[in-house]
Amino acid sequence: MSPSNLTDPTDRKPPTITSYQDLSIIESWDSKTNTPKYVTFYHVTSDEVVYFSQSFKNKREITFAEFTSALKLIEDEEIYPEVPKDIELTIAADHWDDISAWIKKPGLIAYEELKGTDYVPKEVLNETLIMEQVSKAHHPNIVGYHGCRVRRGRITSIVLERLDQNLTQYESTPDFQQLDKARFLAALESAVDHLHSLGLAHNDINPGNIMVKDGLPVLIDFGSCQPYEARLQSLGTSGWYEDEFFTSEKKHDTYAVGKLREWFEERS
Structure with a gap:
C-alpha cells in the first residue's frame, strides 16, 4: 500500500x-x-x-x-472496514475512474438509521471478499472485478467493470424484442451454476441486477452473495423471492431464475 x-x-x-x-x-x-x-x-x-x-x-x-x-x-470506522490481516487483497490500479469503471462505494441512503452499527462496513467487507473469491474463478457472465481501493488502512470502494444498461432499462429499448431470450437465460443459468459450484448463492437475482452486454447477461451486485447457510444482513428484492429469508440458500437463486423466465414469457 x-x-x-x-x-x-x-x-x-x-x-x-x-x-x-x-x-x-x-x-x-x-x-x-x-x-x-x-x-x-x-x-x-x-x-x-x-x-x-x-x-x-x-x-x-x-x-x-x-x-x-x-x-x-463521517468517521472512517463508521463506513469503511479495516483491511483483513490474513487475506491478500487485489488493489485496484490508480488509472480506474468513474468513466472507465464502476467505483462502488458504501451505500449511504439509510446511513442515519444504521449509524452506530457495523452494518455498512460489514457490507463493504463482505462484498469485497466475495468478489475476491469469484474473480479468481472468472466467468464471462459475472461482472469483472478490478480490485478494491484502500485508504488509511481501510477498504473504501470496490472497482468493477462498467456496463451500460441493466435488464430493466434494456426492456424499454427496441433491441429487447430482438434479444435471444433462450440464449440469454442459458448464459445466466451458467453464471448461477458457476456461483453454486463455489458454494455461493447470489440471493438477489432480478432484472435490476442483470446487465446486458452484447445480447448476453452479466450478473452484478454481490452484496447479498454468501456461502450456503450464512446469515445475511439484507433480504432480496421484493417480488423476486418466494418467502422471506435470512440465510444464503441455493433455492433463492433457483426461484429467481424461474421467475425471470416467466418475466420474459410475459413480454414475448
Missing part, C-alpha cells in the same frame, strides 16, 4: 463544494403517499473522506448554502 493511504485523519479540512455536481443528492420517496420523505446528500473527497447530511425539507426548497453548511464528517 502506498504512503498516500496513510493520511492522518486529523489533517482533514472541510471540503470545498463549488457546485451541485460536487454532491450526491438522493430523494427518498414514500410510495404510499406519493410524497418525498427526506433527502440524503453527501460529498466524497478525492481521498474518499465522506461528508454527509440529511434533510426532511423538500429537495427544491433546500438552498445550495444549506446543502453545503449541513455536511458533517
Whole structure:
C-alpha cells in the first residue's frame, strides 16, 4: 500500500463544494403517499473522506448554502472496514475512474438509521471478499472485478467493470424484442451454476441486477452473495423471492431464475 493511504485523519479540512455536481443528492420517496420523505446528500473527497447530511425539507426548497453548511464528517470506522490481516487483497490500479469503471462505494441512503452499527462496513467487507473469491474463478457472465481501493488502512470502494444498461432499462429499448431470450437465460443459468459450484448463492437475482452486454447477461451486485447457510444482513428484492429469508440458500437463486423466465414469457 502506498504512503498516500496513510493520511492522518486529523489533517482533514472541510471540503470545498463549488457546485451541485460536487454532491450526491438522493430523494427518498414514500410510495404510499406519493410524497418525498427526506433527502440524503453527501460529498466524497478525492481521498474518499465522506461528508454527509440529511434533510426532511423538500429537495427544491433546500438552498445550495444549506446543502453545503449541513455536511458533517463521517468517521472512517463508521463506513469503511479495516483491511483483513490474513487475506491478500487485489488493489485496484490508480488509472480506474468513474468513466472507465464502476467505483462502488458504501451505500449511504439509510446511513442515519444504521449509524452506530457495523452494518455498512460489514457490507463493504463482505462484498469485497466475495468478489475476491469469484474473480479468481472468472466467468464471462459475472461482472469483472478490478480490485478494491484502500485508504488509511481501510477498504473504501470496490472497482468493477462498467456496463451500460441493466435488464430493466434494456426492456424499454427496441433491441429487447430482438434479444435471444433462450440464449440469454442459458448464459445466466451458467453464471448461477458457476456461483453454486463455489458454494455461493447470489440471493438477489432480478432484472435490476442483470446487465446486458452484447445480447448476453452479466450478473452484478454481490452484496447479498454468501456461502450456503450464512446469515445475511439484507433480504432480496421484493417480488423476486418466494418467502422471506435470512440465510444464503441455493433455492433463492433457483426461484429467481424461474421467475425471470416467466418475466420474459410475459413480454414475448
